[in-house]
Structures are given as structure tokens and as C-alpha cells.
Amino acid sequence: MSLTLYNTLTRRKEPFTPLNRDQVTMYCCGVTVYDDCHLGHARSYIGWDVVRRYLQWRGYSVRYVQNFTDIDDKILNRAKAEKLAMKDVADRYIAAYFRDIRPLNILDADEYPRVTDHIPEIHQLIQALEAKGYVYAIEGDVYYDVRQFADYGKLSGRSLNQMQAGASRRVDPNDPERKKRYPADFALWKAAKSDESAWDSPWGKGRPGWHIECSAMIRARLGGTIDIHGGGGDLIFPHHENEIAQSEALTDQPLARYWLHNGMVTVNGEKMSKSLGNFTTIRDLLDGKWLEYPRPIDPMAIRLFVLQAHYRKPLDFTPNAIEAAEKGWQTLKEALSLDLQLLNLSPQILSQPDSASVEQFQTALDDDLNTATALAMLFELAKLLKREFYLRYYCESHKLSDIQLVQRSQALIQLAQVLGLEIQQSPAKFAIDADWIEARLQQRQQARQARQYAESDRIRDELQSMGITIIDQPGGLTRWHQT
Numbered sequence: 352m353s354l355t356l357y358n359t360l361t362r363r364k365e366p367f368t369p370l371n372r373d374q375v376t377m378y379c380c381g382v383t384v385y386d387d388c389h390l391g392h393a394r395s396y397i398g399w400d401v402v403r404r405y406l407q408w409r410g411y412s413v414r415y416v417q418n419f420t421d422i423d424d425k426i427l428n429r430a431k432a433e434k435l436a437m438k439d440v441a442d443r444y445i446a447a448y449f450r451d452i453r454p455l456n457i458l459d460a461d462e463y464p465r466v467t468d469h470i471p472e473i474h475q476l477i478q479a480l481e482a483k484g485y486v487y488a489i490e491g492d493v494y495y496d497v498r499q500f501a502d503y504g505k506l507s508g509r510s511l512n513q514m515q516a517g518a519s520r521r522v523d524p525n526d527p528e529r530k531k532r533y534p535a536d537f538a539l540w541k542a543a544k545s546d547e548s549a550w551d552s553p554w555g556k557g558r559p560g561w562h563i564e565c566s567a568m569i570r571a572r573l574g575g576t577i578d579i580h581g582g583g584g585d586l587i588f589p590h591h592e593n594e595i596a597q598s599e600a601l602t603d604q605p606l607a608r609y610w611l612h613n614g615m616v617t618v619n620g621e622k623m624s625k626s627l628g629n630f631t632t633i634r635d636l637l638d639g640k641w642l643e644y645p646r647p648i649d650p651m652a653i654r655l656f657v658l659q660a661h662y663r664k665p666l667d668f669t670p671n672a673i674e675a676a677e678k679g680w681q682t683l684k685e686a687l688s689l690d691l692q693l694l695n696l697s698p699q700i701l702s703q704p705d706s707a708s709v710e711q712f713q714t715a716l717d718d719d720l721n722t723a724t725a726l727a728m729l730f731e732l733a734k735l736l737k738r739e740f741y742l743r744y745y746c747e748s749h750k751l752s753d754i755q756l757v758q759r760s761q762a763l764i765q766l767a768q769v770l771g772l773e774i775q776q777s778p779a780k781f782a783i784d785a786d787w788i789e790a791r792l793q794q795r796q797q798a799r800q801a802r803q804y805a806e807s808d809r810i811r812d813e814l815q816s817m818g819i820t821i822i823d824q825p826g827g828l829t830r831w832h833q834t
């Protein structure tokens with residue numbers, strides 16, 4: 352049996368064979384760091400985490416790189432609004448990324464390159480493309496000339512004619528893109544509008560376009576051809592199409608052997624996104640601040656919600672679906688925490704996981720990572736284990752032999768772990784200084800009375816980040832407890 356993956360490039364499932372048997376190389380497009388991550392981002396990174404965990408379980412060693420886009424108009428706008436440097440905004444949301452993503456049991460990448468650390472590599476790449484005649488520079492902007500790249504459109508399946516027909520005729524004389532020779536051409540380097548956040552370059556002061564960063568970082572960190580390139584389906588065109596055009600024009604080698612794309616988390620059928628304003632942050636879900644379902648959601652229930660759907664399909668976010676995932680996690684959690692030592696089992700020989708369960712699990716995941724089928728199997732296993740436990744514990748009876756019970760229990764624990772579903776230890780509570788907290792609460796109260804709400808919110812957030820929950824009661828009383 353071999354692992355098959357759906358390759359967006361060939362539009363079919365293909366057996367997975369890495370370039371180098373010893374190490375799979377994998378790159379996924381990371382977040383643009385200008386705000387907290389939402390559930391759509393969580394889905395994407397849970398998906399890649401499972402690909403990585405599964406490959407490792409199948410015996411591959413995986414080198415996984417995920418970037419942070421720390422140059423972008425949205426980051427600049429946020430920095431301006433808050434009178435901060437772009438780097439401060441980026442640093443803040445990189446920290447927020449780890450704060451929110453790690454509780455979801457997503458393993459850290461091997462490397463997290465930032466665009467601002469790769470400006471020289473970006474220059475080199477653009478210069479090399481310039482030398483090969485793929486780019487043109489106009490007034491400090493540098494564009495990629497897509498008509499020079501014969502394979503342009505191969506990933507998204509769009510022809511240049513279709514792209515041209517779809518492109519609106521730009522008439523705005525202030526639009527910098529008006530300088531392009533062809534509508535589908537895209538910017539590799541953008542002339543600086545102000546001195547802020549601009550880098551010197553052979554074409555004048557400016558900053559890189561979005562697409563070139565991934566080509567440069569993949570090349571710098573993983574080499575000319577990688578095994579797996581991942582990202583959301585919304586990135587196929589133009590982002591990934593442009594990555595291919597940039598990298599392959601230079602090397603004449605495939606940039607990635609397998610292109611994997613996750614489906615979107617949707618709300619009422621529409622992509623969850625910042626710009627549409629229909630997003631729910633991971634933080635709000637974990638903290639019980641999602642208004643439609645205001646109670647803290649276990650990070651493993653979020654993971655389960657994501658994995659119950661096939662990674663390529665859209666996934667609609669509703670309170671009912673989250674509630675179902677919570678119940679599902681409850682069942683799994685109970686089975687994962689059964690204490691078999693209470694059952695006076697005969698001393699166990701070897702407790703290998705049950706081979707039939709392992710085989711079923713592998714068959715499901717080998718089929719383009721069908722986590723939904725794998726989970727259905729794990730639920731059956733969990734229910735069987737719970738029944739057996741209660742039968743033995745309360746009725747002094749049994750249906751499975753001791754060894755069958757232990758092997759099935761091992762299978763559940765190990766296979767759930769491949770999906771990153773694990774019972775997490777709650778972080779150790781720190782010793783609290785009650786007087787200090789009371790004093791902070793008083794300062795918060797004073798700030799509120801003085802209508803300094805930004806300050807009072809800041810104190811609340813500070814306490815919350817320390818695991819202190821504040822409950823404001825009628826009459827101005829405030830209670831608190833450590834969670």
C-alpha cells in the first residue's frame with residue numbers, strides 16, 4: 352500500500368514518492384502578521400500538521416518550513432494606525448500566532464523564515480530572472496512578464512486569454528499597475544511610496560512583491576525542488592501560479608512535486624476572512640468569547656472539528672458543528688483516559704497496537720489523507736473500549752481478552768496522536784499574589800471611572816493572559832478566580 356496525495360498540478364491522486372527517500376521537504380505559506388489568526392488559518396495549519404505527523408509515522412523524516420509574511424500593505428496600514436513601526440506590528444502578531452496555534456497541538460515548524468530576513472535573496476532572484484529576460488523595470492517597479500513563461504497557468508488551469516478577458520481595463524491613472532505591459536504581469540519589486548519600510552535595491556528604494564518572497568525563501572531554506580508545497584485553495588491563483596513562474600523560469604526544474612491545497616472554512620457558504628469581517632479568532636474560541644457559543648472550547652474539539660472533514664472540502668463553521676465536535680472529543684477523551692490499571696489485567700506481554708485498527712487507519716490516510724474515515728474508525732474503537740471497561744469494572748464480565756483490550760487501547764492512543772489528538776496537561780498554575788491582583792483590579796476600576804477604557808481593557812487582558820478570570824458584578828463589585 353502506498354500513500355496517495357491529490358496533486359493540484361496534475362488534478363489527480365498520485366502515489367507519493369519523495370525526491371530523497373531520507374527526507375521529505377515541505378513548505379507551506381504562512382500568515383501575514385497583522386492581526387490574530389482565525390479559524391480558517393487554524394484549519395490550514397492543522398491540516399499541514401497532520402500531513403507532517405502522518406509522514407513521520409509512515410517512517411519519513413520531514414523538514415518543514417513555514418514563513419511569516421512580515422512586509423505587506425495590511426501590516427503597514429496597521430502600523431500607521433497605531434503609530435508603530437512595521438516590525439513592532441509583525442513581532443506582536445508573530446507572538447500571537449504561537450500563543451494561539453500551539454494550544455491546538457500544531458508542531459512547530461523546523462524553520463520560520465521572515466521576508467525581512469531575505470531581502471538579499473529576493474534581490475538575487477529578481478536579478479537572475481532579469482538576466483534571463485523574464486522581467487521589466489519601470490520607474491522603480493519591477494514586473495514579471497508572464498508571456499515569457501510558456502507554462503504560465505498550468506497550476507490553476509487558466510489560459511492567458513481567459514486571464515486577459517477576466518482582467519478589468521484599468522483606467523485609474525494613479526494605479527501603479529497601469530504601467531504593466533500585460534494585465535496578468537505581477538510585481539516582483541515595488542517602488543517605495545515613502546521612506547518608511549523601504550529597502551535599497553538595484554531598482555531604487557522599495558519593497559518586495561508578495562509572491563517573490565516564497566520563491567526566495569523556499570530556494571534559500573529547502574533548495575530548487577521541494578516535495579510538498581501547501582497552502583489554502585485561495586492561493587492557487589495567483590500566488591502559487593506566480594511562485595511557479597518565478598522559480599521554474601530560473602531553474603527549469605519543478606518548484607514542488609506535489610501541490611496540496613486545503614478547502615476554506617466558510618460561514619454561511621462564504622470564505623471566513625478578515626476582509627469580509629465574518630471571522631472568529633482562535634483566541635475567542637478558546638476563551639469562550641464567540642458570541643454564538645459563549646463557552647471556552649477545548650482546543651482538541653477545534654482540531655476534531657477540522658479533521659472530521661476532508662482537508663480539500665469546504666468546512667462550514669456553525670455552533671452546531673462545534674458542539675458536535677465537543678461531544679466527539681468528549682467520547683475520545685474518555686476512552687483515551689481509561690485507567691486499565693484498575694482492571695487487574697494479567698501481566699501484559701507486549702502491548703503492540705492492534706494491527707487491524709492500524710491497517711484501517713493507514714488505508715484511510717493513505718487515500719489522500721482521509722481523516723474523516725480514520726476518525727470514524729477511532730470513534731468505534733473508543734466506544735468499544737469504553738463498553739469493555741465498564742463491563743469489566745462494574746459487571747465483572749468481559750467481551751475482549753486482556754491482550755485484545757490492551758492492544759486496542761494502544762491503537763487508540765497512538766493513532767489519535769498521529770492526528771494530534773491528545774489529552775493535554777493543563778499548564779501548571781503559578782502561585783498568585785492575591786494582593787497584587789486586588790491592586791491591579793482597583794487600578795482598573797479607577798481607569799473605568801475616568802473613562803480610560805483602553806487602560807482598563809489593558810489591565811483586564813494582562814490578568815487574563817495570566818489565567819485570571821474577572822467577573823464584573825452589578826453594583827461595581829468585581830470578583831476574580833484563577834482558571
Ligand SMILES: Nc1ncnc2c1ncn2[C@@H]1O[C@H](COP(=O)(O)OP(=O)(O)OP(=O)(O)O)[C@@H](O)[C@H]1O
Pocket residue numbers: 380381382383384390391392394395581582583584585586613614615616617622623624625626630
Ligand atoms: N477561511 C479560510 N479557510 C481555510 N484556510 C484559510 C482561510 N483563510 C486563510 N486561509 C489560509 O491560511 C493561510 C494564511 O493566510 P493569510 O495570512 O494569507 O490570510 P488571508 O488569506 O489573507 O486571510 P484573510 O483573508 O482573513 O486576511 C493561507 O494558506 C490561506 O489560504
Ligand SMILES: [Zn+2]
Pocket residue numbers: 379380381565590594
Ligand atoms: Zn507562498
